[in-house]
Amino acid sequence: MASISSLGIGSGLDLNGLLDQLRSAEREKLAxxxxxxxxxxxxxxAYGQLESSLSQFQDAAAKLNNAEFFQGVTSEVTGSAVTAAGGSDAAPGRYDIEVTQLARAQSLAADGIDDATRSLNSAGTLTLSVGTGADTTIDIAADSSLEDVRDSINASGAGIQASIVNDGDAANPYRLVLTSEATGTESEMNVSFSDTTSDLGALLSYDSAGGTGGSMTQSVAAKDAALSVNGIAISSQSNTVEGAVQGVTLSLTETGTATLAVERDNGAVESAVKGFVDSYNKLQTKMADLTRFNAETGDAGELLGDSTLRSVESQLRNVLGGDTGDGTFQMLSDVGISLQVDGSLELDEEALGDAVSNDLAALSEFFTGADEAGGMAGQVDSVLGRMLEEGGVVANSTQGLEDTIERLGERYTRTEENINDTIARYRTQFAQLDSMIANMNSTSSYLTQQFDNMNAQLGRK
Structure with a gap:
């Protein structure tokens, strides 16, 4: 059988061109x-864009569905003696603070030796404790140096930091210094070595109960922090003080005075409510874009007339236009948020500011309700959650389209196979036609030659 490249040689017809035209015509079925x-x-x-906008609105609603958020405070400190961090249970007010003493960690120093790297020839058990805490025991090998002892203490987790100080002494400059990792008088250290007659035993011993007991010298005494808040004296083991001001953690930085002002963070609440409105309006703008139609140009949104989007719009309108039951505020309009004819929300900032300043508890109740799904924010979050969850309206619609695309892909493959079969059949038929015409042309030429010879013999030419 002749190949495609040889089609038309026998007949003189453009069969290759004709086959290409037939192939193009057949492939139009795929368009x-x-x-x-x-x-x-x-x-x-488009569903992906809708889902993204719905998720952003859900995040904005979820932020308002938290009663603790409405109890947030801001704290401002005047003076450098303290810094402060307020929690949701902080009591608003003004607090005068005076720091008279910072908490200190105890430090103990051993006598010096000539070389921190030489063997101390002391085998035994080093016992350390901080305050009333449990003892930490460390096995010391006979050939350990002062540096080895330091490293063993730091690796033990005893709550004690060890270091070696060179005090410049001509004969014995290297001294082991132990510092408690915790501050306060309840974090004094106890140190002992099992072999008290050894070199290390002579260096490391201290009994906090005995005051100066032991061979080590107390270079820094443990101290509690001392401060007053509004004239009330307070003592703390740490420079981080909790409870001196309700819901506020104070960090003492230096002795001196400071003034702490704690106020409700009304600005954050107003900002979150504005974010709720803005996020919904962005969602509304996206839905309007997805359902747009321009009668003059014929331009249309991908979800024009889509039942899923209509369902989303309807559910959102219902929940935003509904009420939350009993309470000072029952509807969005009560807190300065009105639902417009075009579906958007409009915020009356003055009304919202009044609600935040004068009735924050009622505003919190309106948005958060008695449980996660009770308030306005909870109802919105629940509706959006059902839309966006696996098996929800958006996911189901997306899955339905994906299934349809998969079926269309299978249909495309079948149609393409049929087209290829048809073109192959045309190719076979053209090859046969080409061969038949070539044979006919050959026969015609032979007959013409014979007739010409016959006429020449008969003298007719």
């Missing part, structure tokens, strides 16, 4: 399938 696939893919992309 509607491709167009449908693109259309459905565009809708899937």
């Amino acid at each position: 509607p399938i491709t167009q449908q696939q693109r259309s459905y893919q565009s809708k899937i992309s």
Whole structure:
């Protein structure tokens, strides 16, 4: 059988060109399938945009569905003696603070030796404790140096930091210094070595109960922090003080005075409510874009007339236009948020500011309710959660389109196979036609030659 490249040689016809035209015509059957696939893919992309906008609105609603958020405070410190961090249970007010003493950690220093790297020839058990805490025991090998002892203490987790100080003494400059990792008088250290007659035993011993007991010298005494808040004296083991001001953690930085002002963070609440409104309006703008239609140009949104989007719009309107039951505020309009004819929300900032300043508890109750799904924010979050969850309206619509695209892909493959079969059949038929015409042309030439010879013999030429 002749190949495609040889089609038309025998007949002189442009059979290759004709076959290409037939192939192009047959492949037009694939165009509607491709167009449908693109259309459905565009809708899937549109659902993705809708889902993203819904998720952002859900985040904004979830922020308001937390009663502790409405109890947030801001703290401002005047003076450098303290810094402060307020929690949700902080009591608003003004507090005068005076720091008269910072908490200190105890430090103990051993007598010096000539070389921190030489063997101390002391085998035994080093016992350390901080305050009333449990003892930490460390096995010391006979050939350990002062540096080895330091490293063993630091690796033991005893709550004690060891270091070696060179005090410049001509004969014995290297001294082991132990510092408690915790501050306060309840974190004094106890140190002992099992072999008290050894070199290390002579260096390391201290009994906090005995005051100066032991061979080590107390270089820094443990101290509690001392401060007053509004004239009330307070003592603390640490420079981080909790409870001196309700819900506020004070960090003492130096002795001196400071003034702490704690106020409700009304600005954060107003900002969150504005974020709720802005996020919904962005969602509304996105939905309007996805359902747009321009009668003059014919431009249309990917979800124009889509039942899923209509369902989303309807559910959101219902929840935003509903009420939360009993309470000072029952509807969005009560807190300065009104639902417009075009579906957007409009915020009356003055009304919201009045609600935040004068009735924050009622505003919190309106948005948060008695449980996670009770208030306005909870109801919105629940509705959006059902829309966005696996098996929800958006996911189901997206999955339905993906299934349809998959079926169209299978249809495309079958149609393409049929087209290839048809073109193959045309190719076979053209090859046969080409061969038949070539044979006919050959026969015609032979007969013409014979007739010409016959006429020449008969003298007719």
